[in-house]
Amino acid sequence: MNVLFIGYGRMGGALGDAWLKGGLVERLSIVDPGLSADAAAGRYARLQDVPTDQAFELIVLAVKPAYASSALAGLSDRQCSQATVVSVAAGVTQASLSDAVGQRCPVVRAMPNTPVLLGAGCTGLYAGAQLDAARKAVIGRLFEAVGAAYWVDEEQQLDAVTAISGSGPAYYHLFSEALAEAGVKLGLNPELARNLAAQTAFGAATLQHQAHADFIELRVAVTSPNGTTAAAIEVFESQRKLRALLEQATSAAHRRSVELSKGA
Numbered sequence: 035m036n037v038l039f040i041g042y043g044r045m046g047g048a049l050g051d052a053w054l055k056g057g058l059v060e061r062l063s064i065v066d067p068g069l070s071a072d073a074a075a076g077r078y079a080r081l082q083d084v085p086t087d088q089a090f091e092l093i094v095l096a097v098k099p100a101y102a103s104s105a106l107a108g109l110s111d112r113q114c115s116q117a118t119v120v121s122v123a124a125g126v127t128q129a130s131l132s133d134a135v136g137q138r139c140p141v142v143r144a145m146p147n148t149p150v151l152l153g154a155g156c157t158g159l160y161a162g163a164q165l166d167a168a169r170k171a172v173i174g175r176l177f178e179a180v181g182a183a184y185w186v187d188e189e190q191q192l193d194a195v196t197a198i199s200g201s202g203p204a205y206y207h208l209f210s211e212a213l214a215e216a217g218v219k220l221g222l223n224p225e226l227a228r229n230l231a232a233q234t235a236f237g238a239a240t241l242q243h244q245a246h247a248d249f250i251e252l253r254v255a256v257t258s259p260n261g262t263t264a265a266a267i268e269v270f271e272s273q274r275k276l277r278a279l280l281e282q283a284t285s286a287a288h289r290r291s292v293e294l295s296k297g298a
């Protein structure tokens with residue numbers, strides 16, 4: 035597979051490097067002003083430097099949302115002739131992307147999260163009816179190479195994906211940060227408190243990721259009646275404090291994602 039990356043920062047680079055390493059693509063052409071240009075190696079500072087007679091099977095758009103439409107508009111007919119465009123630009127709708135590329139090829143929106151950088155990501159995917167089943171399967175496998183990939187049936191569901199998994203790593207980091215701070219207040223040194231919080235998060239996530247794992251059953255298994263965990267859980271669950279806060283936070287993220295898709 036011959037792939038063109040428009041933008042090769044942390045996210046684009048993580049995807050491209052993983053696909054090459056896994057043998058999922060044969061060649062990458064990369065457009066990124068931050069890289070040293072080398073046409074022989076397929077690296078270009080500007081899109082207009084990419085040969086216009088070169089056809090690509092996949093074009094990955096990994097630029098800031100404000101530059102997404104102009105980047106796609108600069109593609110030649112030949113470059114688009116066999117391609118599927120995959121955009122990881124947050125908030126840029128499929129309609130906007132399709133218009134920018136002149137309706138010349140199918141467009142897929144992808145919402146990966148930062149653990150993609152470690153091959154442990156979670157990506158939400160949406161494609162319209164223009165994408166055939168074979169191409170859809172290929173794109174699914176590409177994103178499964180950097181974690182888990184899930185297709186949604188309606189584009190607006192990507193706003194919910196953004197609120198849960200797209201922004202989700204930051205929620206877990208914040209909880210770990212707060213847990214480590216609580217450990218320091220209880221008398222632990224900061225390094226130990228940080229290590230305890232991080233390892234506990236890793237272990238809990240590993241348990242959650244087991245086949246047929248049930249979140250409630252995992253929590254109950256740790257929560258002995260009248261024990262220390264029960265005392266803490268009672269505080270979290272009092273008047274649904276933690277759940278209500280999460281609902282407010284994810285609703286705020288969802289609302290902002292919708293606003294961004296409308297250009298706000």
